[in-house]
Amino acid sequence: MDRSQQVSTMQKKVIEEGVERPLRASRISELAHAIMRHKKAYYAGKPEISDAAYDALEDELRILAPDHPVLQIVGVGVSTAAAVRKVEHATPMLSLDKTYEVEDLFRWAGDRPVMGTLKVDGNSLSVVYEHGRLVVAKTRGNGRVGEDVTEKAQWIADIPREIDGGLNCEIRGELYCTEENFLRLSDEMAQMGLERPTSPRNIVAGLLGRKVHFELSRYFSFFAFDYIPGGEGRAAPRFKTEVAKFEWLGKVGFSLPHPERLADRKDIERYLEYVKGLIAEDEIGLDGAVFSYDDLALHEELGVTAHHPRYKMSFKWQGQTAVSTVREITWATSRLGIVTPVAVIDPVFLSGASITNITLHNAAHVKAFNLKKGDRIEIVRSGEVIPKFLGVVEAAHGHYHWPAKCPDCGTQLVSDDVRLKCPNATGCPAQQLGAILNWIRCAEIDDLNEKRLVPLMDAGLVSTMADLYKLREEDFLVIPQTREKMAAKLFHNIQASKMLPLASFLNGLGIEGAGRTTWEKLIEYFPGLHEIQGATAGEVAAIEGFAEKSANQIVTGLAARQSWIHELLAAGVNPVAPVGGTAALDGPLAGLQFVITGALSAPRAEVEKWIKQAGGKLASSVSKNTHAVVTEEPDSGSTKMKKARELGVKIWNEQHLKDAITGKGKSS
Ligand SMILES: [Zn+2]
CATH class of the missing domain: 1.10.150.20 (5' to 3' exonuclease, C-terminal subdomain)
Incomplete structure (x- = not known):
């Protein structure tokens, strides 16, 4: 709809009559300038005025000069056709009651089990489904009226277009941008000739308010935390507990804010520690945790105040922020060769400690914020969480800088767009x-x-x-x-x-992407150092639980450390493989690889155990190395079965497997 149609006749009259002819030209030029300036700010994710105020400027100009070129500019700023549509919330989107005191939280929880979830510092979003289809997505706005952002929501992978056939309901959650996606988005915007956004938090709000570049919303993520059954259509499910609600949300395709049922104080404390760890990692912008009573009947009973629900409580760490100046940005090479930037700042006192260094995570972070000496930056420290960079308050002149060479060994660094790495793994x-x-x-x-x-x-x-x-x-x-x-x-x-378990030996080689449990698992399939060194990436990836990426890291990591392995063995180090571990090496299925697919009469884990105890190995995909596919659905058209038929791999039912293990049948 054209914006001008939304301007009331009365408003039009006031504007037309209120502006004297001689003043008219200068007012038009003033409006045009203001609109251009705000369009640019809008683009940069740094809007200076509200959308309503901006719309008012456009409305006024449209009345005074309907054909003004500024109104036709779509590429630079705001499309005139797609005006922001205000939409009401059937149920108000309330804010949450909050506390900074753990004791308050305990008092509120009492002895009731509660559901803990992450509190993401993003933008609340309501997504409405009719007959199972996404019909409208809206921002929180003032809680009663939000903005229609349906086109943008359709770009977000975490928001399913369709859910559980025929259902009418509303899903609420938090829209946010991860650190990693922020770096990518920042680069894409720079390539488009747009100004780089200032922070993950700001860019979500910034892009939601824009009327162009909907596709950039694909960098956003969404956590669903609430479900409101709708009126008509197929009967929407009702739940008794938060646990059941989250289970359902996950099942219909939403990502969840790490919900966990917490039975007592101890559980709550543990959950808060967990959240603190995530805050320190800084991959998702979190500012605390949200708790709600698990019993949904209690939600009904307690109801809401004018401002917040009584059955929910958010907890935040009292965060202190400060502004300081960057003295320099130093780079250090980590054990894994990642060259990490640290901002050395004028010391500031925050939450009981003097802060002189702030981690800047990775090279892309420095680029995204154009960080350099002299920048005034804002930092925050919440509780005992490590201090965190928030954003640039005042930028110094100049351009960020990435080192070309490893600060430790001088080797030319390589970049994967996000990180700088010293490739000299064994000599640095x-x-x-x-x-x-x-x-x-x-x-x-x-x-x-x-x-x-x-x-x-x-x-x-x-x-x-x-x-x-x-x-x-x-x-x-x-x-x-x-x-x-x-x-x-x-x-x-x-x-x-010198004599140590093989898993410890392999773990000691420090191969990226593999920890002790990785090696223990691998040893089940390749029971000696020699066998593990001989494994191909394809063979490792075929094992249940190994992704292609980690399989590659393991195989190339081992190859790069061949000389270390050789030197260690020559120095008398003796890695010992487990004898008769989880996999019996001489059982009736010794050395044979199996793939399980489709429904079985016994629990899958049980069948896996039989195979392992009989010395067999499990793989997640069918290959020419597969001895047999175990299934009770031999006619299934699944990928695994198709592949098995294609390669002529044997197909066993459960009885056949049991017979092979007990020796009743030959393992043919
Ligand atoms: Zn180096």
């Missing part, structure tokens, strides 16, 4: 010290810490992990304040670590 000192420390931890060498290791490295006695095993007792005397007794102890501890 920063990575070497970290690698040896990781080895010490995994091999459980007592008393040898960083403080003692560094003098050994400085003296040229240790430069690789294998060197540890070549040290003589007297070599340890180079460590300051170390006498014969400690030297003997260190020597002994290192020698004692």
Whole structure:
């Protein structure tokens, strides 16, 4: 609809008559300038006035000069055709009661079980479904009237277009932008010639308010937290508990704000610790947690005040913010070779500590915020959470800078758009010290810490992990304040670590993307060092629970560390594979690989156990290495079954499997 149709006749009359002819031209030019300026600000995600105020400017200009070119400009700013439509909320979107005191929270919860969820610092959104189809998405607005953002919502992967056939309901949740997506979005906007957005929080609000570039909303994520059954259509499900509600939300395709049922104080404390950890990671902008009584009958009973529901309580850590100046941006190489920026700032006192350094996460972060020396930045520290960069308050002149070479070894850095990496994995000192420390931890060498290791490295006695095993007792005397007794102890501890579990040995190699449990799992399928080194990425990816990416990381990581493995073995290190672990190596199914698919009469986990105990291996996809596919649905048209038929892989039912295990049938 054309905006001018929405302007009342009365309004039109007032504007037309209120402006004297001679003034008219200057008013038109004033409006045109103001509109252009606000269009630009809008684009940058930094609107200076509300949408309503902006619309009023356009309305006025449209009346005074309906054909003014500024009104026709779509590419730069605001489309005149798609005006923001205001929409009412059938049930008001209330804000939440909040507390900063844990004791308050405990008092409110009493002995009732509650549901804990993350409190995301985003924008609340209501999504309405009619007959199972998304019909309208609206912002919270003032709680009673919001803005129609349906076209934008359709770009968001977390918001299903259709849910559970024929249902009428409203889903509420929080729209936000993850740190990683923010970096990508920032780059895309820069490439489009738009100004880079200022923060993940601001860009969500900024893009929601825009009338163009709906496609940029695809960088947003959505957590669903509420469900309101609708009136007509198929009977909408009613739930008795928050647990059941969230289960259903997840089932119909929504992402969830990490809901967890918390039975008591201890659970709540644990959940708050968990949230604190996520805040420190800073991948999602969180500012606390939300709690609601699990019993939904209680929600009905308690109802709402004019401002907030009585059955929900949000908890926030009292966050203190401060503004400081960046003295310099330093870069350090991590154990895994990632070159990470840190802003050194003029010291500020926040939540009981003097803050001098702020992590800037990764290279793309520096680029996205154009961070450099002299910038005035805002930081926040909530409780004991590590201090966090919030945004630039006042930018200094100039341009951000990325180092070209590794600050530790001078190797040319490589970039994957988000991170800078030193590719010199086995020769970079920063990575070497970290690698040896990781080895010490995994091999459980007592008393040898960083403080003692560094003098050994400085003296040229240790430069690789294998060197540890070549040290003589007297070599340890180079460590300051170390006498014969400690030297003997260190020597002994290192020698004692020569024989170690294979999983510890592999974990000690510090391969990205693989932890101890990864190796333990892999050892079930490849029971020795030799077998693991011989595994291909395809074979690893075929194992249940291994994605292609981690399979590749493992295989290339092992290949890159071949010389370390060789040196360690030559130095007398002896990795020991588990004997008769979870997988029996000499059972009736020894060495045979199986794929399970479709419904079975026994629980799937049970069938997996039979196979493993009989020495068999499980894979998630059918290949020529598959011995048999186990299924009770031999005629199924599933991908796995199609592949099995294509490759001529045997198809066993459960009985056949049991017979093969008990020896009644030949495993043919
Ligand atoms: Zn390096």
